[in-house]
Amino acid sequence: MKKGALIFEGNEKQVFATDHPDKVIFRYKDVTVAYNNVKRARFIGKGALNNQISAILLDYLNRNGVETHFISLLSDQEQLCRKIEIIPLQVVVHNRIAGSLAYRLGVPEGFRHANTIVDLRYNNDDLDDPIINRDHAVALGLATYQELDGMYDCARRVNSLLKPFFHQAGIELVDMKIEFGRASDTGALIISDEISPDTCRLWDEATGERMDKDRFRLDLSRVVESYSNVLKRLKQVTEQ
Ligand code: 5GP
Numbered sequence: 001m002k003k004g005a006l007i008f009e010g011n012e013k014q015v016f017a018t019d020h021p022d023k024v025i026f027r028y029k030d031v032t033v034a035y036n037n038v039k040r041a042r043f044i045g046k047g048a049l050n051n052q053i054s055a056i057l058l059d060y061l062n063r064n065g066v067e068t069h070f071i072s073l074l075s076d077q078e079q080l081c082r083k084i085e086i087i088p089l090q091v092v093v094h095n096r097i098a099g100s101l102a103y104r105l106g107v108p109e110g111f112r113h114a115n116t117i118v119d120l121r122y123n124n125d126d127l128d129d130p131i132i133n134r135d136h137a138v139a140l141g142l143a144t145y146q147e148l149d150g151m152y153d154c155a156r157r158v159n160s161l162l163k164p165f166f167h168q169a170g171i172e173l174v175d176m177k178i179e180f181g182r183a184s185d186t187g188a189l190i191i192s193d194e195i196s197p198d199t200c201r202l203w204d205e206a207t208g209e210r211m212d213k214d215r216f217r218l219d220l221s222r223v224v225e226s227y228s229n230v231l232k233r234l235k236q237v238t239e240q
Contacts (some may be wrong), residue, residue: 001025001080011037012050012198022185024083025074028054032198034217036128041216048076049227054194055079056234057162061191064161066154068191069181084181084192087143090121090129091155094175095163098201099214101175104131118155120148123179150189151180158191166202168240169233171211174201197227 003025004017011033016025028047033040051073058070069081094101097111101119105111120137121129134148143151155178166173177199181192193199197212204211210218211226 001074011040012047013194018080022083022183023071024081025078026051026081026194027078028194029077032213032216032223034213036125039217043216043224045224046227049224049231050194050196050198051077051079053227053231053234054196056231056238057165057195058191060165060238061158061161061195066157066161066191067183067188069183069193081192082190083184084190085184086192087147087180087182087189088123089137089142089151089180090123091151091178091180092119092121092175093117093155093159093178094119095159096172096174098174116156116159118152147180147189151178154178154180154189154191158195162195165234165237167205168237169230170205171230171233172203172205174203176200197230202230 001023002019004019006014007017008015012029012031014027014029018025028051030042030044030047032043032046055070055073058068061068062070069084071080071082073079094117097105097107097113098109102109102111120132120134122132123129134145137143137148138145158178163173176195178191179193180189183190200212201214202211210220211230215223215226
């Protein structure tokens with residue numbers, strides 16, 4: 001696969017065209033940002049870790065009947081993906097209340113609830129990714145009701161697959177953000193972007209220690225070491 005021009009540059013990723021019209025190359029950068037780009041740092045090795053972690057998780061979903069954009073790993077920091085039309089929505093699944101949801105609902109971080117909570121956000125930095133509902137999303141022309149039903153169902157299915165998968169690695173999946181796109185070849189709604197410690201809250205089941213981007217957000221140090229531990233444990237599960 002021949003790497004072509006840079007077609008998108010985000011804070012944490014670059015997307016390159018290829019010589020195939022429906023395939024792109026994702027390059028995971030070592031940059032980390034938080035709080036809507038207010039906080040920024042570079043962690044050598046983070047891009048390679050997230051590339052590999054995301055590859056394991058997206059490949060696991062592909063093999064379990066959830067269509068994602070992931071095709072194959074290409075190198076340390078690059079993966080080959082299906083081209084999509086971006087849908088600027090974030091679907092956030094919560095198994096425990098933490099982060100901004102704890103603040104918004106006025107409950108302590110780590111609050112346990114019996115149900116699964118699914119939130120919808122408008123992916124818009126200028127507005128600080130506000131929580132919206134289905135009617136807002138349709139009114140803005142971001143997705144149809146049918147697509148939104150598909151996204152909610154898919155997000156719950158992803159959660160029901162990844163929660164036990166992480167559990168096998170001794171990691172609790174506290175919450176995660178998922179994004180979707182329309183595949184350029186078939187138009188199907190598929191999971192796009194990454195699923196990694198940058199987009200999930202992952203707590204060590206034995207110690208409660210955070211193994212995700214909160215280490216950076218909250219200045220807890222050992223960011224790369226924690227991501228590396230996540231990768232090591234997921235590899236052990238897949239190699240079983
Ligand atoms: P919170 O609302 O507490 O910021 O985030 C809830 C979950 O979704 C966390 O796992 C967080 O990492 C993820 N998340 C929410 N918004 C974003 C975002 O804009 N970028 C990234 N990388 N993750 C997000």
